[in-house]
Amino acid sequence: MAASDYLRVPKQEVLRFCHECMTMAGASADHGRQLAEVLTEADYRGHFSHGINRLHTYVREIQMNTTCGDGCPEILKDTVTTAWVDGKNLLGPVVGNFCMDLAIKKAKEAGIGWVVAKGSNHYGMAGWYTLRALEHRLLGISMTNSSPITAITRAKSKAFGTNPISLAAPAIDGDSLVLDMATTTVSFGKVEIQNHKNEPIPLGWGQDAEGHLTTDPKDLIYREGALVPLGGPEISGGYKGTGLLIMVEILTSVLSGGNVGPNIRRWNVNTSEEANLGQLFAAINPECFSPNFEDNLEDFLSTLRGLDPSNPDEPVLVAGDRASRHMKMVDEEGGIPYPRNLLTSLNQLAREVGVPPMEALK
Amino acid sequence: MAASDYLRVPKQEVLRFCHECMTMAGASADHGRQLAEVLTEADYRGHFSHGINRLHTYVREIQMNTTCGDGCPEILKDTVTTAWVDGKNLLGPVVGNFCMDLAIKKAKEAGIGWVVAKGSNHYGMAGWYTLRALEHRLLGISMTNSSPITAITRAKSKAFGTNPISLAAPAIDGDSLVLDMATTTVSFGKVEIQNHKNEPIPLGWGQDAEGHLTTDPKDLIYREGALVPLGGPEISGGYKGTGLLIMVEILTSVLSGGNVGPNIRRWNVNTSEEANLGQLFAAINPECFSPNFEDNLEDFLSTLRGLDPSNPDEPVLVAGDRASRHMKMVDEEGGIPYPRNLLTSLNQLAREVGVPPMEALK
Numbered sequence: 001m002a003a004s005d006y007l008r009v010p011k012q013e014v015l016r017f018c019h020e021c022m023t024m025a026g027a028s029a030d031h032g033r034q035l036a037e038v039l040t041e042a043d044y045r046g047h048f049s050h051g052i053n054r055l056h057t058y059v060r061e062i063q064m065n066t067t068c069g070d071g072c073p074e075i076l077k078d079t080v081t082t083a084w085v086d087g088k089n090l091l092g093p094v095v096g097n098f099c100m101d102l103a104i105k106k107a108k109e110a111g112i113g114w115v116v117a118k119g120s121n122h123y124g125m126a127g128w129y130t131l132r133a134l135e136h137r138l139l140g141i142s143m144t145n146s147s148p149i150t151a152i153t154r155a156k157s158k159a160f161g162t163n164p165i166s167l168a169a170p171a172i173d174g175d176s177l178v179l180d181m182a183t184t185t186v187s188f189g190k191v192e193i194q195n196h197k198n199e200p201i202p203l204g205w206g207q208d209a210e211g212h213l214t215t216d217p218k219d220l221i222y223r224e225g226a227l228v229p230l231g232g233p234e235i236s237g238g239y240k241g242t243g244l245l246i247m248v249e250i251l252t253s254v255l256s257g258g259n260v261g262p263n264i265r266r267w268n269v270n271t272s273e274e275a276n277l278g279q280l281f282a283a284i285n286p287e288c289f290s291p292n293f294e295d296n297l298e299d300f301l302s303t304l305r306g307l308d309p310s311n312p313d314e315p316v317l318v319a320g321d322r323a324s325r326h327m328k329m330v331d332e333e334g335g336i337p338y339p340r341n342l343l344t345s346l347n348q349l350a351r352e353v354g355v356p357p358m359e360a361l362k
Numbered sequence: 363m364a365a366s367d368y369l370r371v372p373k374q375e376v377l378r379f380c381h382e383c384m385t386m387a388g389a390s391a392d393h394g395r396q397l398a399e400v401l402t403e404a405d406y407r408g409h410f411s412h413g414i415n416r417l418h419t420y421v422r423e424i425q426m427n428t429t430c431g432d433g434c435p436e437i438l439k440d441t442v443t444t445a446w447v448d449g450k451n452l453l454g455p456v457v458g459n460f461c462m463d464l465a466i467k468k469a470k471e472a473g474i475g476w477v478v479a480k481g482s483n484h485y486g487m488a489g490w491y492t493l494r495a496l497e498h499r500l501l502g503i504s505m506t507n508s509s510p511i512t513a514i515t516r517a518k519s520k521a522f523g524t525n526p527i528s529l530a531a532p533a534i535d536g537d538s539l540v541l542d543m544a545t546t547t548v549s550f551g552k553v554e555i556q557n558h559k560n561e562p563i564p565l566g567w568g569q570d571a572e573g574h575l576t577t578d579p580k581d582l583i584y585r586e587g588a589l590v591p592l593g594g595p596e597i598s599g600g601y602k603g604t605g606l607l608i609m610v611e612i613l614t615s616v617l618s619g620g621n622v623g624p625n626i627r628r629w630n631v632n633t634s635e636e637a638n639l640g641q642l643f644a645a646i647n648p649e650c651f652s653p654n655f656e657d658n659l660e661d662f663l664s665t666l667r668g669l670d671p672s673n674p675d676e677p678v679l680v681a682g683d684r685a686s687r688h689m690k691m692v693d694e695e696g697g698i699p700y701p702r703n704l705l706t707s708l709n710q711l712a713r714e715v716g717v718p719p720m721e722a723l724k
Binding site for chain 2: 240
């Protein structure tokens, strides 16, 4: 798309818009704000697949009471270092913030905080929660299961989500590593982009309804095909991506008693069924280990970024570097770039719920 | 190879042989036994790349005092839930067993045990340590960094190990999930097998000395090429495998103050330099979370194994299922199958160190 097909919206306006849409849909002011912050941050970081483009789904779920818009997560069991939490079917970010803040508190006191939740919902980007730990100079880990869209190695049909893993670790002067990755080869959004461009997908991104690898994005979008785990075909390590995806299930849903992948309702469809997702939030206090963690990490990140690249035009990147670059660009240009048609669709949602449209920069 | 090219050796004889070679090389009886147990278990589970085929390297390192054959790891700092350990350059399994047993103790008392070691050496298969947690009905996690053999996405040269991740989780009646995977597409052993067969490697297993993907195993074996992280090329998710490999470094070497990948000496070469590997050993007590973890995991594993396969001849497997099948086969046939030429080479080592040869079944 040409630059003219994009409009820039200041972060504060994105936040205002998301917040008002959520509260008009029925969420409490506090819960609406928590969701708005996660979506806005995702777009600010250039993680557009987990930003405001998903607002309509969260709005619908609150409108239909599929997700509860007010209340408080409940600690069912805890020790000095662990907690088991019932998310009470609240918005994912409400559950996630509650649990990560608890993990941070425990990590400060006992070295590690390990909090597992059931009864949660889609929580936006996993990195939001691990970034929270960074603010306290801790390492953060988060994982979640999600609605079926992925077929594991050898399986014919989708039975798992994209089951992301995030790790954030603090370096010096605001530098950090922020890994936030689905355990599938790619996100569904990338398949949709190939489809819009009428181009094939690389072999190893997805499979058709019969369970065979395909290069046709339409097999995934219209014909019950599925994403595949990182590694793609079995011969190039798909079974390892499968292992990671299952690891995420065990540390989230099996440990918490939430729904496991095959039992989770599809997202984005009209259903009154609760998602009952399982999620993990952990924080690690580096002071319990080798001294000067932040300096040591900074040295390590510098080593990584300085590795001799195969192609001089493509320097080695550290997880989180693309996001840093995107945030800098947004700050310089005064707003987050959105395609015009996304704003059109969001403003239609705004009219429905009775919220003033989102104002782009002139 | 034909079946006649293999000889079977009873587990006890493999253990005896490894143990005696190590003690004759200079390790204490206790440390030699700990190493022997890890190598024997790897072969018993069919994990031959981490078994007795590596014995000569451990023997040489003890002979040359590159690794210390006696002593005790030291706890440098600890809390109710964490410990920072100096492995004192002892054999990897000695450090690993010490640390995992400490993590298990802490997990029983406080819910989580999180132990990080520096000053360690190659510890054999990562799964050995997580299996140890299973015996106590805990979940186990272990990771290690290792000598450079892998080039991360966009980098021209090898600077990292295969940085494995293991998770073990207990189900009922001895069933379990045991994930034990390198974060590279494949192990170096698989590249060597293709070379022995004079066959190419699939694109996405490795790159040549210029940093370009290659199908020629000789590029990796003789010409300074490298393995690549899970996902292979950047377009199919190699940057995610890179992220996982870096995650392992941060949770092992950066947290412990051990050497990071690019600074670790090559393995298997004559050097007096210490490896100073970093390793993580964690244990999680499922009783701190949802009740009946073992039953819930069993249900989940049954669901996984029962998923409709794309190819009816290839049922869906859970991590650890291949190992279970291999152990059953070894038990039924009375011994572990080894190629004749491996036994020849091991018996030559035995003559050098003055140990009776390994006796195969007639």
